[in-house]
Amino acid sequence: MKALSLATTKLKPSSTVAVSARAMELKRAGVDIISMSVGEPDFDTPEHIKEAAREALKLGKTKYTPSLGMPELREAICAKFKRENNLEYAINQIQVTSGGKQALYNACFALINPGDEVIIPAPFWVTYPEQVQMFGGVPVFVDTKAEDGYQLDLSALEAAITPRSTMIILNSPSNPSGVVYSDQTIEGIMELAEKHDLWVMSDEMYEHITYTGGLPVSAAKFNPERVITINGASKAYSMTGWRIGFAAAPAHVIKAMDAIQGQTTSSANSIAQWASIAALNDSYSYIEQARAAFLERRNAIVAGLNSVGCPTPTPDGAFYVLADTSRIHSDENEAARIILEQAKVAVVPGTDFRAFGKVRLSYACSLEQIAEAVRRIGAVGA
Ligand SMILES: Cc1ncc(COP(=O)(O)O)c(C=O)c1O
Known part of the structure; x- marks a missing residue:
């Protein structure tokens, strides 16, 4: 049998795939997972x-x-x-x-x-x-x-x-x-x-x-x-x-x-x-509403993560934060795995972004979910 093309074999699948697959498996098994790995706004299209x-x-x-x-x-x-x-x-x-x-x-x-x-x-x-x-x-x-x-x-x-x-x-x-x-x-x-x-x-x-x-x-x-x-x-x-x-x-x-x-x-x-x-x-009314919601969520997640020992700088844009998870594990892949398995929060390890020692959390979710995710992450290893 002929091999796959060289170009294909060099291509890395998206780093969110492994986390998403495991999170999906847990969800199917009835586990209450908070998904903070997605890269899309949670609002409906206007x-x-x-x-x-x-x-x-x-x-x-x-x-x-x-x-x-x-x-x-x-x-x-x-x-x-x-x-x-x-x-x-x-x-x-x-x-x-x-x-x-x-x-x-x-x-x-x-x-x-x-x-x-x-x-x-x-x-x-x-x-x-x-x-x-x-x-x-x-x-x-x-x-x-x-x-x-x-x-x-x-x-x-x-x-x-x-x-x-x-x-x-x-x-x-x-x-x-x-x-x-x-x-x-x-x-x-x-x-x-x-x-x-x-x-x-x-x-x-x-x-x-x-x-x-x-x-x-x-x-x-x-x-x-x-x-x-x-x-x-x-x-x-x-x-x-x-x-x-x-x-x-x-x-x-x-x-x-x-x-x-x-x-x-x-x-x-x-x-x-x-x-x-x-x-x-x-577009403006929708954009303004979305921005105001994201700003409130950003403030909540940055304050929350910093308060539970995961240093997180305050970003000026987009809807992601990079949190330092070395308190949980020095290896960000291990930290993301522990956060998923123990806190039941899906996050993306920073490895493929070249953000070592960090995980990425998307705050395109409700303030209630953010508060609960922070609470659960805070309880890991506490
Ligand atoms: C920085 C950046 N550029 C481009 C895109 C691609 O957007 P689209 O979904 O329109 O292909 C994304 C999607 O996650 C992104 O994060």
Whole structure:
């Protein structure tokens, strides 16, 4: 029998899979598990978005769309960039994809050659190094520290740049650390990109979930010619299952990404594209409500975990915290296993995020669940 492809055998399955599988097994056995491992808002998709989907179905909008995405949606995305990020894009600089993950994949496919180095600040979202490696790229990690609130040190970033560097991947607000880079940091990164002729892939998926007041500056603001901005409907409008993401980039990059998409998925789902127009054009009341709820939950989980001997910095964005679980076990995988088995709380070990000694908890759940999870974690080993 022929073996599986080399590319497949190198690919790591998602680190949440093992925890989720065990948590599911326990749930099926009737155990009351609090799930803090998921990466999605717990709110339902807002009604006006669902209504737009129902309307699109009624009108029979069920056929292939242009592979770049429906022009009506790309126009709504251009308007979003103008309104929220003060960026001018034409619709040939926008690609609609099946989730933000596919936008990242298309961009990596379009821009990475074998041997190219891609700089990724750590802790990072696990998909980045995997996608870089799919195209023969070499991930180069720049570590950041909990005691600095996971802020990126520009001199450490510059020290990681070599003649083989081709791209920096930014994710602010970050999954898993929740760090939001300051405008000055983003500007400094863009200066380095200019100096060393690098692409910047800026994953801004969590831009609306920030607690510092206003949206963080978009990297493209400093030089749109070097930046591929990744964003989407999943986290901002509680639409993870609809699978709509998008990329904004120079037209020649989008053209290459279009060729890739045209030969893989053809286009994103037509009904979800219509729903996303409604999301983008009328989003503020929902976003404000969600942000206020996440802020209250963040405050509760950070205070709670710190009070039970799991030091946890206060993140400025997204809906995750990284908690130091060395009180429970020095190895984060063991700590996550103990927390699941004894506290019946599902968390993700930091190993694959390069957050050693930490576990990631998602606070996209109720305040009651947060309080109960903290109580149970506090009781472990007490
Ligand atoms: C940082 C980050 N970027 C991108 C994505 C992908 O989003 P989507 O579900 O739209 O593919 C996620 C999802 O967890 C994420 O955490």
